[in-house]
Structures are given as structure tokens and as C-alpha cells.
Amino acid sequence: MDSYDVIVAGAGPVGLFLACELALAGCSVLILEKAEHPRSALKRVPFGIRGLSTPTVEALYRRGLLDQLAAPALRAPFGQPDAQGRRQAGHFAGIPFYLDDIDTARWTRRLPSSSATSMLCELEALETVLAARAASLGVDIRRGVGVTGLRQTADGVTVLSDGPSFLSQWLVGCDGGRSAVRKAGGFEFAGTEPEFTGYSAEVELADGDQLKPGRNLTPTGLYFQSQPGFLVMQEFDGGAHHGAGPVTREHLQAVLRRISNTGATIRAVHAASTWTDRARQATSYRAGRVLLAGDAAHIHAPLGGQGLNLGIGDAMNLGWKLAATIHGRAAPGLLDSYPDERHPVGAQVLDWSRAQVALMRPDPHARALGAVVRELIATRDGATHIAARVWGIDTGYDLGGGHPLTGHSVPNFELEDGTRIGELMRDGRGLLLDFDADPALETLAGAYDGRLRYVSGRPKEGLGVGAALIRPDGMVAWAGGRRADPAQAGRAAERWFG
Ligand SMILES: Cc1cc2nc3c(=O)[nH]c(=O)nc-3n(C[C@H](O)[C@H](O)[C@H](O)COP(=O)(O)OP(=O)(O)OC[C@H]3O[C@@H](n4cnc5c(N)ncnc54)[C@H](O)[C@@H]3O)c2cc1C
Structure with a gap:
């Protein structure tokens, strides 16, 4: 039996994206996919259209995949203006909010050169692009092989299927809402029953x-x-x-x-x-050498389109951490920071979905509450808040540290030579940004065997940042103002890069 670093169950968007992240970081990956064929009418226009939130658009951009998703598979989300000349930007429980009510100037962690806040994408096209990238990175994809069970020891996992068995160090269940991995791994899946x-x-x-x-x-x-x-x-x-x-x-x-x-x-x-609208979430995303991501870890109503985004966020967070663990370079606790960071984000999305269901109930109380929400959503504050939540503008983790950017997605700083930070993240390495040309920071990056790319230059707009450490998933692990303390950067590098 061949043995892999990681077996991923499921070649949906999340399994494919995760496999790409792992292979990019040098892991051997096998995907087992139950369906014989990737194509389905429900993955094409109009039912297969998925709303991509800001973190997903950023993830695709940072890995150089946005360009590969050409129109009409990828398009701007806002339709034609209505009779009043207004463009609908989205909805909450069917209640529309409008583009001209949203005050994007309040989103101070974003720059005008950042990628779009939201896009529409055809699921089949996304999976096709991801599968091609996975194959080009050496991922082995076997279709028509459904995972049926697993046995794990201290050293690895035997993955049982409706065909042969497979060996790996780690197994990740990305096999959707009815996940066989979740069931076989004994994960608790807690939540609420559907109303519709x-x-x-x-x-x-x-x-x-x-x-x-x-x-x-x-x-x-x-x-x-x-x-x-x-x-x-x-x-x-x-x-x-x-x-x-x-x-x-x-x-x-x-x-x-x-x-x-x-x-x-x-x-x-x-x-x-x-x-x-059944809303359930695995109480833990890790059981020994078995992990969950995407719909396998959380399900909820598709209202407002969040599930795919949540899953891509899981994969972006998990990939580099699992790879560092496999390569023996992870700081203690790095892998467990995956469930610690992603579980609360998933729980918030489940509640967002439940709140919408409550408003849509066909009863007089929900109708009355809906009228109040309609009034609030028509205000600048209301529309800006709802848009930020729907598009995941403020998605972040509590990583400590005093800088407002820490724990959030790095703004797409543009250096004076025209390079954008997002374009420097294609190879999946961490970045040490040094806007003050401090030799101590260059030395620090050099101690990480090329895993931390040192980027020195002057940004056109610096947002008060002198230096910053960026994780491979694009989150700011540490940021300092002008003449930042390199010792702080060193402690953050040790925490996230071992
Ligand atoms: C009507 C509708 C509209 C939606 N709109 C949006 C939207 O606008 N935005 C958004 O973010 N999300 C949206 N979603 C949700 C989104 O489609 C899902 O959250 C997303 O597809 C989950 O991806 P995944 O890879 O985790 O799971 P899936 O896409 O379910 O992929 C799982 C894969 O695993 C395979 N598999 C299953 N069992 C096994 C097994 N035992 N062994 C091996 N392989 C197996 C399946 O064949 C499948 O290929 C919508 C969902 C619906 C139903």
C-alpha cells in the first residue's frame, strides 16, 4: 500500500483547495472522491452560482487563481440598477440592502487596491480550476472511491473505502454535510433541527x-x-x-x-x-490524526451564501499548519490553533443563518420583527454592518498584540515598484514585511530557511505600519508601527513558524 502524508476525503471545493495548499507546502496528498464524475447540472448556472466573500476572493487572488476564473464563470455580484436606479448588494433574510447605503470608508483595514469584496462564481468552474491546480502540484485524485471508515493509531490512519484501503499520516474529511469521516471518526455534531x-x-x-x-x-x-x-x-x-x-x-x-x-x-x-436549514457543527474539528473542514465540519441554511466561504477559510487556515506539523517544523499547539480559530467563525455563521430563518418564519411575530430590520438595514450604519458581515470584511482571530491589524487579513499594500503584497503570496510562504529597511528583521527572516520571505520596500499607503509578520493564510500575526521592535517580531515568528 502506498502511504501519503495526507488523505483528503472529498473533491468538493474545500477538499480541492486544501489539497492544493498541502501540496504547495510540499506534502504528498491523495484525494478520494465518491462520485465518478465531477460534473452536475446543479453546479452550473443558475443553481451552481455561489457568492464569494472577501476572504475567499482574497484567498483565490493570493494563490493566483482569480485570473484563471474568467467571465462568465466569475463575475461581479451586483445586477442592473432597479427602477429607482439603485443596485442591490445582497440580502438578509430576503430583505435587500443597497450598494449606495454602504460606507466602505469605515473598513479601515482595507485599501482601494485590495481585491473585490464579493464576486459570483460558478461552482463547477471553481472545482475545475482547483482540480487542475491540484493535479499540476502532484495531488493524486481518485474518483469513484468513497471513504467508508477509518482506523487510526499513534502513527497514522488506515482509510477504508468501498474499494481498497489506503495509508496516510493524516486524514481530513472534506466529504460534505453527510461526512463519512465525521461519523467514522466519532465526532459530535451538535446543533438545531430544520424548520423548512x-x-x-x-x-x-x-x-x-x-x-x-x-x-x-x-x-x-x-x-x-x-x-x-x-x-x-x-x-x-x-x-x-x-x-x-x-x-x-x-x-x-x-x-x-x-x-x-x-x-x-x-x-x-x-x-x-x-x-x-438544519444547523450543526462538529464540537471539535480534530480527533487525533483526523480533521474536518468545510461542510463536513458545519452545515447550515445556504441563506446569504456562506458555506463555501466558510469552508475555503477552513482550508486556508488548516493547510499550512498541517504541512508544518508533517514537516516537523510546527511550534507547539500550531495544529490545534486550527479548531481554536475556525470553530468560533463557524459558530457565528450558523447563528447568522438561524437569525435569518427566525425572521423568515411565516408568522406575525417574524413579520413584525422583519419590518424593524427592514428599517435598520435601510440606514447607512445598518447596511454597512450587514454588508461587512455578509462579505466577511472583519473576519479575524484573537491573536493578542496591540496593533489593530493583528489577527486580520493583511491589506493589499502596494510597494513603490508596483508590487502588491497579495501577489507575493503565491508560493504559500509567510512574509516579513519591513517598510523601514531594518537589518535586524532581514536577519530574523533569514533564520527560517526560506519559509519566511523578507519583503523590504516603501508602500504607497502604509496605514501606520512599519513592519508586519504575515502568516501563509494572509493573516497578520504581528504588526508594529514605525521603528518596530524586532524582538517582538522574533517572538511572533517563533509562535507561528517554529
Ligand atoms: C442552494 C445552495 C446555494 C448555496 N449558495 C452558496 C453561496 O452563494 N455561497 C457559499 O459560500 N455557499 C453556498 N452554498 C453552500 C456551498 O455550496 C457548500 O457549503 C460547499 O459546496 C461546501 O463545500 P465542501 O467541499 O465542504 O462540500 P461539498 O461541496 O459537499 O463536497 C463534498 C465532496 O465530497 C464527496 N463525498 C461525499 N461523501 C464522500 C465519501 N464518503 N468519500 C469520498 N468523497 C465523498 C462528494 O461527492 C463531494 O464531491 C450553497 C448551497 C446550496 C445548497
């Missing part, structure tokens, strides 16, 4: 003009026709129809009629899937 069944369906309507355009909250749920025949619906039935066998034409039509209170007729169903 959601439907995404491509249908042929006999009389589509009976339906109203846009997102419609009704006394029994919600329906949305994004383009003729492409329906998204939510019915508050306690999630009873999710996974209850194939979705028939008769059933979809009955749901549509109940929710829209029309006599709309569905002639044919071309594709349909269901989902719910």
Missing part, C-alpha cells in the same frame, strides 16, 4: 407569469424565480421533504401553489434538489 425544506429546481412552467418577479416572502414561505423556469422555494414544513426520495413534478407543483398562492402549473421538471 428548500428547493432548487429547473422546471417548465405552463403559466410562469402568475409568479411575481424577485424574492417573495409569503404567508407560507418564500419563492424566487431568478430567470424563467428556475425556481428557489422554501416551505416551513420542519424540513420533512429533504432527502425524502426524488422530487416529483406533482410535489413541486403542490409546494409552488401553496407558497405562491397561485394556480401555477409545472409541465416538466428538468432538475431538482432539496436542502434545509
Whole structure:
């Protein structure tokens, strides 16, 4: 049996992104994917369109992948102006917020040269780009092999599948919401049960003009026709129809009629899937040599589009830490900082999703509360706050230290020679930024065998930063003002780079 540093279960976006991170850092990686073929109608326009938040856009940009996702697979998120000339920027529980209400000047950790705050991307295109990159980095991807179980010892993991068994030092479950790895690894998956069944369906309507355009909250749920025949619906039935066998034409039509209170007729169903607002999260993301990331670690309603973003954030956080552990260069506790940092971010997203479900309930109390939220979201403060949460502008970790940038994504500083910091992160190494040309910092970076890239130069806009240590995931591990203390940088480097 061949043995790998890491086996990743699942070639969804999170498993692929993680495998790329690990391979970039020099690990041998095998991906086992249950499905024979990566393609699916539900991964293409319109159902396969995913909203990418700021940390995801930054992650793709920093690894040089944004350019590979060309239009129309990747596009700007904001549609045409409405009749009032306003562009909708997103929604909270179906309540829209508008671009012209958002005060981006308040996001002081970002620079105008930073990548976009939000994009739309086709899931299939994203997976195709990631799979090609994984293959080019030497990742072995085996499709049609589903993980069925595991046995772990102090030294490694035997991964059981519906075919042969495989050996690795570490196993990461990126095998989606029904994760076999999570179940076999004995992880607790705690949370709340669903209130509704959601439907995404491509249908042929006999009389589509009976339906109203846009997102419609009704006394029994919600329906949305994004383009003729492409329906998204939510019915508050306690999630009873999710996974209850194939979705028939008769059933979809009955749901549509109940929710829209029309006599709309569905002639044919071309594709349909269901989902719910079940919100659960693994209480720990690590059990010995087995880890979880993406939907395997957390599930929630897709309202406001957060799941993929959360998963890519997990992968960006985990990849370099697991690689350093495998190479024997990790500082004590580095790997456990993965669940410590990512679990609270996941818990926040689950609550964000639950708050939206509570507002969408078809009852008078939720309607009344919805009216209050509608008023608040129409204010500058309200829209700016909601946009920051939806786009993950302030995503960060409590890493201690006194500088406001510490624990947050590094601004995309542009040096005088035109180089942008994000472009220096393609090889996945950490950066020691020195805007004051301090020889002590150059010596410090040199002690890390090339794992820490020393970058010296003058930024066009420095935001009061004299020097900063950047982790491979783009988070500021330490920052100092002008004439920063190199001893502080040294302590931070030891903590994160061993
Ligand atoms: C209608 C809808 C709209 C959404 N919109 C958004 C959005 O706008 N923005 C956003 O961020 N998120 C959105 N999401 C959520 C997002 O799609 C998921 O969170 C994301 O796909 C999770 O990625 P993943 O790689 O963790 O899991 P998956 O995408 O589920 O991939 C898991 C992979 O593992 C494989 N697998 C399963 N079992 C096994 C096994 N036993 N062995 C090996 N392989 C296995 C599967 O075949 C699959 O390829 C939406 C979801 C839905 C349903």
C-alpha cells in the first residue's frame, strides 16, 4: 500500500483547495472522491452560482487563481440598477440592502487596491480550476472511491473505502454535510433541527407569469424565480421533504401553489434538489490524526451564501499548519490553533443563518420583527454592518498584540515598484514585511530557511505600519508601527513558524 502524508476525503471545493495548499507546502496528498464524475447540472448556472466573500476572493487572488476564473464563470455580484436606479448588494433574510447605503470608508483595514469584496462564481468552474491546480502540484485524485471508515493509531490512519484501503499520516474529511469521516471518526455534531425544506429546481412552467418577479416572502414561505423556469422555494414544513426520495413534478407543483398562492402549473421538471436549514457543527474539528473542514465540519441554511466561504477559510487556515506539523517544523499547539480559530467563525455563521430563518418564519411575530430590520438595514450604519458581515470584511482571530491589524487579513499594500503584497503570496510562504529597511528583521527572516520571505520596500499607503509578520493564510500575526521592535517580531515568528 502506498502511504501519503495526507488523505483528503472529498473533491468538493474545500477538499480541492486544501489539497492544493498541502501540496504547495510540499506534502504528498491523495484525494478520494465518491462520485465518478465531477460534473452536475446543479453546479452550473443558475443553481451552481455561489457568492464569494472577501476572504475567499482574497484567498483565490493570493494563490493566483482569480485570473484563471474568467467571465462568465466569475463575475461581479451586483445586477442592473432597479427602477429607482439603485443596485442591490445582497440580502438578509430576503430583505435587500443597497450598494449606495454602504460606507466602505469605515473598513479601515482595507485599501482601494485590495481585491473585490464579493464576486459570483460558478461552482463547477471553481472545482475545475482547483482540480487542475491540484493535479499540476502532484495531488493524486481518485474518483469513484468513497471513504467508508477509518482506523487510526499513534502513527497514522488506515482509510477504508468501498474499494481498497489506503495509508496516510493524516486524514481530513472534506466529504460534505453527510461526512463519512465525521461519523467514522466519532465526532459530535451538535446543533438545531430544520424548520423548512428548500428547493432548487429547473422546471417548465405552463403559466410562469402568475409568479411575481424577485424574492417573495409569503404567508407560507418564500419563492424566487431568478430567470424563467428556475425556481428557489422554501416551505416551513420542519424540513420533512429533504432527502425524502426524488422530487416529483406533482410535489413541486403542490409546494409552488401553496407558497405562491397561485394556480401555477409545472409541465416538466428538468432538475431538482432539496436542502434545509438544519444547523450543526462538529464540537471539535480534530480527533487525533483526523480533521474536518468545510461542510463536513458545519452545515447550515445556504441563506446569504456562506458555506463555501466558510469552508475555503477552513482550508486556508488548516493547510499550512498541517504541512508544518508533517514537516516537523510546527511550534507547539500550531495544529490545534486550527479548531481554536475556525470553530468560533463557524459558530457565528450558523447563528447568522438561524437569525435569518427566525425572521423568515411565516408568522406575525417574524413579520413584525422583519419590518424593524427592514428599517435598520435601510440606514447607512445598518447596511454597512450587514454588508461587512455578509462579505466577511472583519473576519479575524484573537491573536493578542496591540496593533489593530493583528489577527486580520493583511491589506493589499502596494510597494513603490508596483508590487502588491497579495501577489507575493503565491508560493504559500509567510512574509516579513519591513517598510523601514531594518537589518535586524532581514536577519530574523533569514533564520527560517526560506519559509519566511523578507519583503523590504516603501508602500504607497502604509496605514501606520512599519513592519508586519504575515502568516501563509494572509493573516497578520504581528504588526508594529514605525521603528518596530524586532524582538517582538522574533517572538511572533517563533509562535507561528517554529
Ligand atoms: C442552494 C445552495 C446555494 C448555496 N449558495 C452558496 C453561496 O452563494 N455561497 C457559499 O459560500 N455557499 C453556498 N452554498 C453552500 C456551498 O455550496 C457548500 O457549503 C460547499 O459546496 C461546501 O463545500 P465542501 O467541499 O465542504 O462540500 P461539498 O461541496 O459537499 O463536497 C463534498 C465532496 O465530497 C464527496 N463525498 C461525499 N461523501 C464522500 C465519501 N464518503 N468519500 C469520498 N468523497 C465523498 C462528494 O461527492 C463531494 O464531491 C450553497 C448551497 C446550496 C445548497
